[in-house]
Amino acid sequence: MQLKIYKDHGSSSDAAASEIIELVKNKPNAILCMASGETPRLTCKLLVEKAIAQKVDLRHITFIGLDEWVGIPPENDGSCYHFFHTEIFKPLNFSADQVHLFDALSGNLEEECLKMDATIFEKGTIDLMIVGIGMNGHIGFNEPGVSFNNYSHVIDLDEITISGGQKYFKTPATLKRGITIGLKHLQESKKVLLMANGTKKAGVIKKTVQGEITNEFPASIMQTHTNGFVMIDEEAATLLDHKK
Ligand code: F6R
Numbered sequence: 001m002q003l004k005i006y007k008d009h010g011s012s013s014d015a016a017a018s019e020i021i022e023l024v025k026n027k028p029n030a031i032l033c034m035a036s037g038e039t040p041r042l043t044c045k046l047l048v049e050k051a052i053a054q055k056v057d058l059r060h061i062t063f064i065g066l067d068e069w070v071g072i073p074p075e076n077d078g079s080c081y082h083f084f085h086t087e088i089f090k091p092l093n094f095s096a097d098q099v100h101l102f103d104a105l106s107g108n109l110e111e112e113c114l115k116m117d118a119t120i121f122e123k124g125t126i127d128l129m130i131v132g133i134g135m136n137g138h139i140g141f142n143e144p145g146v147s148f149n150n151y152s153h154v155i156d157l158d159e160i161t162i163s164g165g166q167k168y169f170k171t172p173a174t175l176k177r178g179i180t181i182g183l184k185h186l187q188e189s190k191k192v193l194l195m196a197n198g199t200k201k202a203g204v205i206k207k208t209v210q211g212e213i214t215n216e217f218p219a220s221i222m223q224t225h226t227n228g229f230v231m232i233d234e235e236a237a238t239l240l241d242h243k244k
Helices: 009-026 041-053 080-089 109-123 159-168 183-188 199-210 218-224
Strands: 002-006 031-034 062-065 067-069 128-131 153-156 177-180 191-196 228-233
Touching (some): 002 009, 009 041, 009 191, 009 228, 062 109, 067 080, 128 183, 183 218, 199 218, 218 228
Parallel strands (some): 002 228, 031 062, 031 128
Antiparallel strands (some): 067 177
């Protein structure tokens, strides 16, 4: 794992967007897996701008959504589906068959997980995974205590995720379970970028980069990835012992 500290969130988002652009230039049918949320929003905006300016066509990639709130419909603007649709799919004219998002309303969530795993295995390995980090160290909805060896799965959400997740919704949402890509997929991804910004993330970044590797703090798995990059701004780096 490598730590990359950028001056500000704009610079790290620009670097992440460029990573995607370069990947697609080299491999038009790449597999990209991304988190939604506040952290990658600027990356998405810059990705759209760069794709249009550089005439890079992303319509041959396979897009995998990292996770979804169980029971939240896609039209709810707090859903991960809504985020990707607004930030990426619509502006870049993605087609329905290139995107693979969990159906969080499915009556058979286990089957949703198997379907997602089958898609990933059929298409090959995930080329690039871009994730954020929760205030409890979660990645996707891989909550504290999760196995590092899970592929896609359904999980009871941690209290911190339930309360923190309300920020995405206009009216209070009932959040109980999540459906998520597992950390085994992260380990098997060719490249992983974990992004974080702001002083509020400084504590979890310290644990991610310099803490014990433990499933009680899922993001610590980043330390084991040989092509993993923790991309943060200076504010998120303020608690690190030795800044690199
Ligand atoms: C969302 C996701 C979550 C977020 C994390 C950080 O799809 O996978 O794990 O990445 O909760 O959220 P933000 O970026 O809103 O601080």
